[in-house]
Amino acid sequence: MTKLELSSFPRLREMWHAQALPVSFFNNLVKLVIDDFTNMTTAIPANLLRCLNKLKILEVRNCDSLEEVLHLEELNADEHFGPLFPVLVQLELINLPKLKRFCSFIGNVIELPELLNLNIENCPNMEIFTCNSISILHRTTNKEPLEITPKENFPLADIQPLFDEKVAFPKLYKLKLSRIPKVSHLWKEISESNKVSMVLNTLVISECSKLRKLVPSLMHLEYLMTLEVSKCHRLTNLLTTSTTKSLVNLEIMKIADCKMIEEILQSHVQEEAKDCIVFRKLRYLGLDCLPSLTSFCSGFYTLEFPSLEDVVVRQCPKMKVFSRGVALYTPLLKKMKMKDAGKQPH
The missing domain is CATH 3.80.20 (24 nucleotide stem-loop, u2 snrnp hairpin iv. U2 a'; Chain A)
Known part of the structure; x- marks a missing residue:
């Protein structure tokens, strides 16, 4: 059988x-x-x-x-x-x-x-x-449960x-995770000397209401091609610069219905003046119903999207600029589709 x-x-x-x-x-x-x-x-x-x-x-x-x-x-x-x-x-x-x-x-x-x-x-x-x-799992030698609270453990x-x-x-x-509301972090934070690379191709996260961090700061996702996040209302940003620089194969990014996200790429003051961040293969970017989003990135990075063809922004009322960086390179992008937003980001 x-x-x-x-x-x-x-x-x-x-x-x-x-x-x-x-x-x-x-x-x-x-x-x-x-x-x-x-x-x-x-x-x-x-x-x-x-x-x-x-x-x-x-x-x-x-x-x-x-x-x-x-x-x-x-x-x-x-x-x-x-x-x-x-x-x-x-x-x-x-x-x-x-x-x-x-x-x-x-x-x-x-x-x-x-x-x-x-x-x-x-x-x-x-x-x-x-x-x-x-x-938690085992008992003492006399078979009585251990009386320990979760915080003590x-x-x-x-x-x-x-x-x-x-x-x-x-x-x-x-990896697809949906409706697991008690989870606040997916992976343990890692140190500079112990960077982790994954072969993950597709990451889809939905309705994880307590999720505060998508991936550790130093996790590398060089094989990731599709990233979708929706209805995760504790997230305030999505990616660090270290993780972003590893996304050399990312083609599709969709972020929707996350009430507290303020920026997609988390900015760090000490990196802003010198860093150029390249989304080399990103073709589609969707930002939908993000009421707190002010920009894709608030840092003064140079952002390059050499393959970006399609950007859709819907119901992002606080988004006035796409990026505050010194340069934005999108040679294949002809038009940004907007709906229910104030000024068109630039």
Whole structure:
């Protein structure tokens, strides 16, 4: 069997029981879909993990009680079992109102080495993708729960990223996140000596109402071609100059319905006079319904858009200038489409 789709089992509490099916039943599974399980709190038990080495597609949807996809607590902390899903290319978590995390574990980095597409949609309780906090997941020697508040566990709980250093997607190509309102940061901030490059091609973020930062200041996205952000009302800017300079392949940028965004490119005084920022392949720029936006960039940078053909600006009433920089280079741009704005930006 290579495909298994389980749907509408309102009383089922476990996906698999040893007395019903041998573990080997799942050895050749390539696609697994779990849909509409009302009472199940965990989708895949740890004892099935080794049998899913051929799994390429995992979709979990519409499970009202699900709190985590994988239950790994009983695994030995020192046991090395390799990547969770060594050939998984697509992971979708959709409409899971109680989901807290993808998995909880004790050990090293959780790696999905071949994952290309990750889609998380409408998971209102999710704050972190994986969790390996011993104080939260495990009990004391007398089996009593540890009485520790979240702030005592995590001094920086208010900036806990969705993806921390304990999770790795080295080949992630497309990331789509929608309606995960508890997330304030997607990745952990990184240092100058530890810059991170990603092979991400498409990044789509929508309705993440507490998101304050799109990417860390020093994250490089040189393979990114499409960037779409909408209905993220805590964002005040989108990109730092360091990240922007890495966007050498970006072709499409769409920003819409973000109430607090004041500028797309965050300016820094110490860089303004000397920096030239080039969006080498950007063809389309859409700025739609951004009531606080004053300009694309308020810094005095030289901005170059050698491939820009289409700019659409709608309902950006505070936008009076596109850029305050000393020069703006757009050789292919013939017209900027405006709607419901004051003066046309220049």
